[in-house]
Amino acid sequence: EMPHMDGFELVAMLRDDPALQDIPVIVITSRSGDKHRQRIEQSGIQGFLGKPYQEAQLLGLLDKLLNN
Numbered sequence: 001e002m003p004h005m006d007g008f009e010l011v012a013m014l015r016d017d018p019a020l021q022d023i024p025v026i027v028i029t030s031r032s033g034d035k036h037r038q039r040i041e042q043s044g045i046q047g048f049l050g051k052p053y054q055e056a057q058l059l060g061l062l063d064k065l066l067n068n
Contacts, residue, residue: 011043024065028053 002010007027014020026047027040040048047061 008039008043011045015044026058026061026065028058 005013007029011025014023014025024046025044026049027045028049028051029036030051032050037048046065049057049061
């Protein structure tokens with residue numbers, strides 16, 4: 001959790017700003033339930049990693065997002 005807002009609120013703010021709306025967003029979270037994953041998909045987040053994650057997973061996701 002971030003102070004004053006959660007990650008979903010931050011993503012909504014990014015998506016509402018034309019200058020920032022195309023920035024890829026990756027979520028790293030300890031929450032892995034179906035409800036949380038569904039909210040991630042609906043919010044326009046491009047990448048998701050559950051904790052704990054391996055460095056190779058993060059690097060692979062970054063490579064995928066930066067090369068699209």
